[in-house]
Amino acid sequence: MQLKDLIFRTRSYRRFDGAHNVSYPALESLIGLARLSASAANRQPLKYLLYNEPEDCEMIFPSIAWAAYLTEWHGPIRGERPTGYIIILGDKSITESFSVDHGIAAQSIMLGATEIGLGGCMIASIKREELRKTLNIPDRFEILLILALGKPVENIIVDRVKGNDIKYWRDEKSNHHVPKRSLDELILKL
Numbered sequence: 484m485q486l487k488d489l490i491f492r493t494r495s496y497r498r499f500d501g502a503h504n505v506s507y508p509a510l511e512s513l514i515g516l517a518r519l520s521a522s523a524a525n526r527q528p529l530k531y532l533l534y535n536e537p538e539d540c541e542m543i544f545p546s547i548a549w550a551a552y553l554t555e556w557h558g559p560i561r562g563e564r565p566t567g568y569i570i571i572l573g574d575k576s577i578t579e580s581f582s583v584d585h586g587i588a589a590q591s592i593m594l595g596a597t598e599i600g601l602g603g604c605m606i607a608s609i610k611r612e613e614l615r616k617t618l619n620i621p622d623r624f625e626i627l628l629i630l631a632l633g634k635p636v637e638n639i640i641v642d643r644v645k646g647n648d649i650k651y652w653r654d655e656k657s658n659h660h661v662p663k664r665s666l667d668e669l670i671l672k673l
């Protein structure tokens with residue numbers, strides 16, 4: 484796949500085929516991509532928790548907030564929930580400042596997921612203390628991001644931003660529309 488295609492197809496998917504299990508080796512292979520990604524001062528302070536067992540996925544799900552703009556939708560229903568999770572942690576024994584490392588690692592992982600037929604969503608809206616207790620995450624680790632993964636079952640359409648409306652939305656056929664600003668708006672000429 485060409486890089487542009489890969490990026491185009493790496494959308495934020497929030498509905499999955501609940502019958503498709505994300506394998507543990509697949510999750511490990513995605514961490515193999517994060518491992519090779521850039522890191523401020525090459526400190527590599529990120530650690531990863533991987534989950535693909537249904538009981539674990541069920542425990543993690545309540546700590547996540549989905550799609551704030553879709554006020555009528557309260558997240559994926561049973562049968563359409565993620566079947567794998569990667570939780571990105573910052574190891575405070577290495578540094579207190581994780582810079583943008585987790586964003587870079589997350590994008591490497593999401594691109595890799597697309598390449599192997601998976602998809603998912605980066606989640607920063609997390610009930611962190613609840614999740615820490617549920618998964619027994621020691622205080623030494625900061626909970627930075629959750630990557631919710633699975634085999635996507637939703638159709639996502641990339642639109643142009645109209646006016647200044649950047650909110651994603653769903654049409655009557657449940658297609659998810661995500662507006663992107665135009666190149667002209669992004670590239671400044673001062």
Ligand SMILES: Cc1cc2nc3c(=O)[nH]c(=O)nc-3n(C[C@H](O)[C@H](O)[C@H](O)COP(=O)(O)O)c2cc1C
Pocket residue numbers: 493494495496497548549550551604605606607608609651661
């Ligand atoms: C740092 C970060 C945090 C995000 N947190 C959430 C979240 O908590 N819940 C959610 O449903 N989506 C979350 N998203 C997904 C964004 O809503 C999504 O990237 C945006 O709507 C654009 O869609 P696209 O990824 O398909 O381009 C997050 C994305 C990023 C980059």
